[in-house]
Amino acid sequence: MTGVFITTLGGLGMFILGMKMMTDGLQMSAGKRIKAILSAVSSNRVVGCLTGAFVTAMVQSSSATTVMLIGFVTAGLMTLQQSVGMILGANVGTTVTAQLIAFKLTKLALPAIAAGVVLKYFTQQKRTRYIGDVILGFGLLFYGMTVMKLGLAPIKSDPTFLAFFTKFDPGSVGGLLLCVVVGATLTIMVQSSSATIGLTMTLASQGLLTFPGAMALVLGENIGTTITAELATIGSNNINAHRAARAHTMFNVIGVTLMLCIFPLFVKLVEAMTLGLGAGPVDQVVGGDVVNIARYIANGHTLFNVINASFFLLVLPWLIKVAILLSPKEEEDVDYYRLPNFGDRLIDTPIAAIVETRSEILRMAQTAQYTFRKTVKRLKDRDYKKLAKWRQVENHLDDMQREIVAYLTRIYQSDVSESEAKEISSLMRMTNNIERVGDSVENIAQAIEDMIEGHLTFTDRAMGDLNQLVDKVAEFMDLIISAMRQRPVNFMNQADSLENAIDAMRERYRDDHIQRLRSCECGIDQGLVYVSLLTNLEKIGDYCFNIAEAVAGKK
Structure with missing residues (x-):
């Protein structure tokens, strides 16, 4: 019986490998379109559900779609309601995989493997290699099904195994719950509901499971798949990400619970529907x-x-309310000074990993903006104690830059598409320029420190000019952070206009300062501090423009 176990396990491993290759290939080849579809998603819950189903059918993995959606919520690119509606759709979309398996395309497995190997390893174009991944994964998936079937064939007449599988009899409450628990546990272990459904189909086709027993296992597998979304929120401080994951878990757990209450009726409905679609009897043996x-x-x-998605679409607002109650409480203040905690949970899904990184870059930009606002306030109130934390903040921005760049490098070293590689380059440019903003804020803080310690003051005209330049730089930072969430149509025109305005203001104010020096309205020490402030404010404008180009994908 060792041979049976090894062959079956090997076939399952081949199935999972094929599923993974097919999903990765589809994500690589369709990554741009997926993000375009998700970014244009409607707030209408029905449209969101249909979009989630379509995207999941494209990538052949509800886990991948759910992880992406958690990342988009974390980044603030979609609302909680939008993400939950799409997660409902993702659960429908993932059933395409089971439908594909049921077509019994095992005869195409070896030709698909041969064609996939040629396209993946003997062609030059990346897009062709991704198509090779899809075809090779398709072949491995079905060949894995064949191997599992061959592995299980010898035990069909073994009394010990038959006695074991009779326990999966949903005719009793205990047997029904056992099926659900085993299905959920297997899915949690292999992290793929498609793999466990494929195994269930193989067991059933060998006569080891009755149709009701197989359906009870499938219901459990729907519960097990929710672990992926829960794992995606580990280390995340984003409240809406936790809420989306909680809603996904509730959706499946409550749905399965309700279905178990009418399980015999559900089984009869499936049998009647399938017979009506032209299939042969469920127990036909050939x-x-x-x-x-x-x-x-x-x-x-x-x-x-x-059925589940349709029901919960009707009660979506209540589902979200309960998810909020079951999630961590929202903090009143933004946690600016927390380092990113990426881990390894998304590294195998580049689209989701990039979205998560983008959310941390946004938080880094907000930290730099927050620090800038706190620092320039000291120009007016000259509060030395409140100014004292600038060095700690600058060190924190440096640490954030190192963490983000290191993670982006890891993503880049994995198998990414050309568009993803370009996006990673833009994100690195954004990160580095945000850190440079922090350096300039540090220089501004030092200049204000010198001003306070030296009891230096500016003329009313100089102070007015300085405040106008500070306001213009703050406006530019607001535009950048807003565009990092959702880029406006004329974004680069606005960025170009602000950059030119800041440069012109700096030149004009410096010329005015020179005139004040000549007329002895301003002292040398004040002048040095003033010029330093003008220079560093203008540099922040330059860095903001660099970030704007990266946000727009120009560099």
Whole structure:
């Protein structure tokens, strides 16, 4: 029996590898379109649900879609309601995989593997290699199904194994719950509901599981898949990310619980629907195999998720309210001085990893903006104690830069598409220029420190000019941070206009300062501090323009 175990496990491993390759290939080839679709998602819950189903059907993984959506919520690119609506759709979209498996395309497995290897390893264009990943993954997936089937074939007549599988009898409450728990546990272990559904189909086709037993396992597998979203929130301080994950878990757990209450009726509904679509009897045996049961399982999986999504779309506001109650409490103040905590949970999903990094870059920009505002206030109130923290903040921005650049480098070293590589380059440019903003704020703080310690004052005209330049720089920073969330249509025109205005103001104010020096209205010491402030404010404008180009994807 060791051979049976090894062969079955090897087939499952091949299935998971094929699923992973196919998902990665689809993400790589369709990454730009996925992000465009997600960024244009409507606030209408039905449209959001349909979009989630479509995107998941494209990437063949509800886990990948859910992780991406958690990342978008963390980055502030979509609302909690939008993300939850799309997660409902993702659960429907993932049933496409089970439908694909049920078509019994095992004869195409070896030709697909051969074609996929040629495209992946013997072609030059990246897009062609990604298509090779999809085809090779498709072949491995179905070949894995064949290997699992061969591995399980010898135990169909073994009394010990038959006695074991009779425990998966949903005719009793205990047997029904056992099926659900085992299905959930297996999915948590392999992190893929498609893999466990594929295994369930194989067991059922070998006559080791009845159709009701297989459907109970599938319901459990729908609960197990929620662990992916929960893992994606580990280390995240974003409240809405936790809420989205909680809503996803509630959606599946409550849906399965309600379905278990009417389980016999649900099974009969699936059988009637599948027979009506032209399939043969569920228990038809040909050559020792139960030939139609995979189609019944796929249809049951789809029907459950469609019913579930339809019900929760109607009560979506209440679902979100309960998710909020079950999530960590929202903090009153923004946690500016927290280092990013990336970990490894998203590194295998570049789209989601990039979105998460973008959210941390946004937080870094907000930290720099917050520090700038706190620092320039000291020009007016000359409060030395409140100014004293600038060095600590500058060190924190340096640490954030190191963490973000290191993580972006790790993403870049994985298998990323050309568009993702370009986006990573832009994100690095943004990060480095935000850190340079911090350096200039440090120089401004030192200049104000010198001004306070030396009891230096500026003329009313000089102070007025300085305040106008500070306001213009603050306006530029506001524009940048707003565009990092959602870029306006005429963004670069606004950025170019602000950059030119800041340069012109700095030149004009410096010329005015020279005139005041000549007329002895201003002293040498005050003049040095004043010029330093003008120079560093103008530099912040330059860095903001560099960030604007990166946000717009120009560099």
